[in-house]
Amino acid sequence: MHTRVLGKTGVMVSAIGLGAMPLSVPDNRPAEDQAIEVIHHAIACGITLIDTADAYCLDDTETGHNERLIGKALRQLPASRRDKVFVATKGGLIRPQRRWDRDGSPRHLRAACEASLQALGVDCIDLYQYHRIDPAVPLSESLGCLKELQQQGKIRFLGVSNFGTADLDAARNMADIVSVQNEYSRRHRLPELVPPGQPPRPEPDTIGTLAYTRKHQLAFLPWSPLNGIGQAKSLGTTDAVVAGLAAARGVSPQQVVLAWLLAQGPQVIPIPGASRKSSISDSVKAADLKLTAAELSALAKI
Numbered sequence: 160m161h162t163r164v165l166g167k168t169g170v171m172v173s174a175i176g177l178g179a180m181p182l183s184v185p186d187n188r189p190a191e192d193q194a195i196e197v198i199h200h201a202i203a204c205g206i207t208l209i210d211t212a213d214a215y216c217l218d219d220t221e222t223g224h225n226e227r228l229i230g231k232a233l234r235q236l237p238a239s240r241r242d243k244v245f246v247a248t249k250g251g252l253i254r255p256q257r258r259w260d261r262d263g264s265p266r267h268l269r270a271a272c273e274a275s276l277q278a279l280g281v282d283c284i285d286l287y288q289y290h291r292i293d294p295a296v297p298l299s300e301s302l303g304c305l306k307e308l309q310q311q312g313k314i315r316f317l318g319v320s321n322f323g324t325a326d327l328d329a330a331r332n333m334a335d336i337v338s339v340q341n342e343y344s345r346r347h348r349l350p351e352l353v354p355p356g357q358p359p360r361p362e363p364d365t366i367g368t369l370a371y372t373r374k375h376q377l378a379f380l381p382w383s384p385l386n387g388i389g390q391a392k393s394l395g396t397t398d399a400v401v402a403g404l405a406a407a408r409g410v411s412p413q414q415v416v417l418a419w420l421l422a423q424g425p426q427v428i429p430i431p432g433a434s435r436k437s438s439i440s441d442s443v444k445a446a447d448l449k450l451t452a453a454e455l456s457a458l459a460k461i
């Protein structure tokens with residue numbers, strides 16, 4: 160598997176990561192032993208970046224479900240393989256009655272980080288991402304708390320998610336931010352649309368964040384890179400350009416989309432979600448799929 164450097168950290172991770180959310184959210188989530196097999200399979204396929212969050216669970220009665228699965232799966236591996244895996248988690252969302260609410264208060268983030276350490280079974284979290292800005296809490300308070308946790312050795316690197324360019328400017332003045340995780344896929348192309356400098360739009364305004372991350376050497380982790388859990392399978396029927404290229408190349412539409420994302424810049428590291436081993440076996444092949452200039456130009460049209 161090809162590797163990419165995670166922002167300015169110097170840490171190399173697989174060019175295709177694993178989004179672990181489908182192993183824990185409602186609708187067809189697998190049983191625990193199967194979920195652990197899926198995680199082991201991803202690592203056997205060469206994946207060394209796993210994305211999770213404390214909020215990937217059914218509701219707040221089982222916060223940390225996804226992190227516990229990953230922690231358990233990793234503990235079953237020999238240290239030599241386990242140590243190669245870089246786990247990125249997130250805090251700042253809560254799941255009362257299955258809702259996705261925000262809590263960016265220092266009190267919550269401190270407790271959430273401690274719970275994530277325990278759920279993952281580690282002393283230090285590789286990458287802790289502030290999941291989504293809580294408008295009720297000044298960003299300086301939320302990031303100030305995460306910076307303190309980093310200084311205490313509980314977090315190795317800090318990242319953010321669902322951030323626009325103005326938020327990123329502010330965040331980078333407050334903490335050493337190494338990565339941004341924003342939605343980016345064939346159906347959601349705001350990050351690439353126009354360069355930064357446009358007037359801010361209502362949240363979530365992620366316009367221009369792709370160019371921004373390249374300029375400032377931040378890793379860009381596209382979330383829902385295959386159009387999301389409900390639409391990933393139908394890419395071959397909903398996107399004619401992707402379907403045509405996939406047929407011509409003899410690869411899956413999902414591989415074409417992931418290869419297109421990888422071609423958007425060396426900072427881009429897609430994290431396709433998966434609850435089946437076959438999805439992972441297919442997606443990792445995208446790391447070796449080099450699209451031609453003509454193919455990329457066909458895919459660039461919106």
Ligand SMILES: NC(=O)c1ccc[n+]([C@@H]2O[C@H](COP(=O)([O-])OP(=O)(O)OC[C@H]3O[C@@H](n4cnc5c(N)ncnc54)[C@H](OP(=O)(O)O)[C@@H]3O)[C@@H](O)[C@H]2O)c1
Nearest residue numbers: 178180382383384385386387391431432433434435438441
């Ligand atoms: N930061 C945020 O706010 C945020 C929000 C949403 C998601 N995320 C992260 O981003 C990750 C990815 O997003 P996502 O899971 O929502 O959506 P996604 O990656 O666009 O789609 C996931 C679905 O794609 C299917 N799939 C994956 N590879 C495939 C392949 N090669 N062929 C056919 N189907 C394939 C999987 O099916 P099977 O389940 O059948 O394997 C899975 O259900 C999440 O897991 C999570 O880690 C972050």
